[in-house]
Amino acid sequence: xxxxxxxxxxxxxxxxxxxxxxxxxxxxxxxxxxxxRQAAGRGLQLLFYSVGIGQISSExxxxxxxxxxxxxxxxxxxxxxxxxxxxxxxxxxxxxRQGKANQPQHFGDGTRLSIL
Amino acid sequence: xxxxxxxxxxxxxxxxxxQINCTYQTSGFYxxxxxxQHDGGAPTFLSYNGLDGLEETGRFSSFLSRxxxxxxxxxxxxxxxxxxxxxxxxxxxxxxxxxGTRLQVFP
Numbered sequence: 001x002x003x004x005x006x007x008x009x010x011x012x013x014x015x016x017x018x019x020x021x022x023x024x025x026x027x028x029x030x031x032x033x034x035x036x037r038q039a040a041g042r043g044l045q046l047l048f049y050s051v052g053i054g055q056i057s058s059e060x061x062x063x064x065x066x067x068x069x070x071x072x073x074x075x076x077x078x079x080x081x082x083x084x085x086x087x088x089x090x091x092x093x094x095x096x097r098q099g100k101a102n103q104p105q106h107f108g109d110g111t112r113l114s115i116l
Numbered sequence: 117x118x119x120x121x122x123x124x125x126x127x128x129x130x131x132x133x134x135q136i137n138c139t140y141q142t143s144g145f146y147x148x149x150x151x152x153q154h155d156g157g158a159p160t161f162l163s164y165n166g167l168d169g170l171e172e173t174g175r176f177s178s179f180l181s182r183x184x185x186x187x188x189x190x191x192x193x194x195x196x197x198x199x200x201x202x203x204x205x206x207x208x209x210x211x212x213x214x215x216g217t218r219l220q221v222f223p
Contacts, residue, residue, distance in 0.1 A: 034210065043203065043215040044159070059210075090158055092211070104149065105211050107158040 002027040006091050006108035014116055019064075019078040021111050023091030026072070033074040034092040034105070035066055044090065050074060086115045118142040120204055120214035127220045128194055136189045136202050136217045144208030148180050148187045151203045153216070159203060162189070194221050 003026040013019060025031055035047040046059045048066035056066050063082060067075045074091060091108040120140045128134045138148065147166040151159035163171050165180035165187060177190040191198055201216040 032210075036213075044213040046210055046212065049210045057210075094211075104161040104164055105205075105207075106161060110158045 002031070002093055002095055002106055004091055004093050004106060004108035006089075006111055008111060009109065010112045010114075012114045012116060013081055015083055016080050019076070019081055019085070019113070021076040021089055021091075021113075023074045023076075023108055024072055025074075025093045028072075028093065028095040030071060032094040032105075033068065034094075035074065035076050036090045036092060036107075038088040038090065038110075040087075048076070081115050083115050086113055088112050118206070118212050120206060120212065122202075122204055122214045122217045124215070125218045125220070127222065129222050130194055130196060132194050134191045134194060134219060136191075136204075136219070138187045138189075138204030138214055140185050140187075140204070140206050140214075142206045142208065142212065145182070146207045148178070149205045149207060149211065150176075150178050150189045151205060151213075152200050153203065154200045162202075191219070196221050196223065 005024045032051050034049045036044040037047055038044050048056055048058055050056050050068045053068055064078050088110050090110045092105050094105040095103045122138050147164055149164045150162040152162050153159040163173055163178040165171055165178050168180055168182055170177055170179045175192045180187040199221045201218050203216045204214045205211045
């Protein structure tokens with residue numbers, strides 16, 4: 001079964017500082033990987049998704065970027081954080097096991113980011 | 117564009133049955149999923165409907181009607197621990213989530 005590692009669990013950063021959140025996946029190969037953000041009491045907003053190494057699709061234009069340097073590694077970055085970047089960041093994975101197109105999407109435990 | 121609509125909040129008592137509806141408008145559709153999220157936690161997968169009809173998993177069931185662009189999550193024999201937010205999500209190549217329904221179960 002898939003295991004999704006996200007760290008850190010919580011992070012407090014000043015406005016204007018850079019950001020790097022890492023997500024790694026075990027138990028699957030060539031997964032689809034996703035970054036979501038959730039504001040307090042709100043739904044999940046899809047930020048980026050990747051169907052393979054070096055392939056990134058951006059859903060929402062903003063000061064965030066994503067990279068996938070390895071098959072099971074997905075990184076969310078920013079050069080300069082804004083106050084509005086505060087939120088709960090979740091990495092998700094969907095395995096692409098052959099013949100199982102309807103694999104469910106699973107989430108990591110998330111990083112709670114506060115910008116001061 | 118893509119949109120999913122769910123009620124914002126539902127309340128019920130222990131032992132009751134609750135149905136959370138979801139209507140969607142999306143450009144692509146490969147199925148409807150349901151997720152549960154407790155306060156402070158990450159969403160966890162509950163069920164998936166790729167075809168019309170009812171899927172049952174223990175106390176939880178999920179239904180889909182593709183012709184009506186409609187689905188629901190049915191929770192039976194409610195327990196206090198079922199208090200959480202429930203999200204429907206439509207899958208094409210990515211998962212698009214509804215705004216969530218907050219369920220509060222009272223004793």
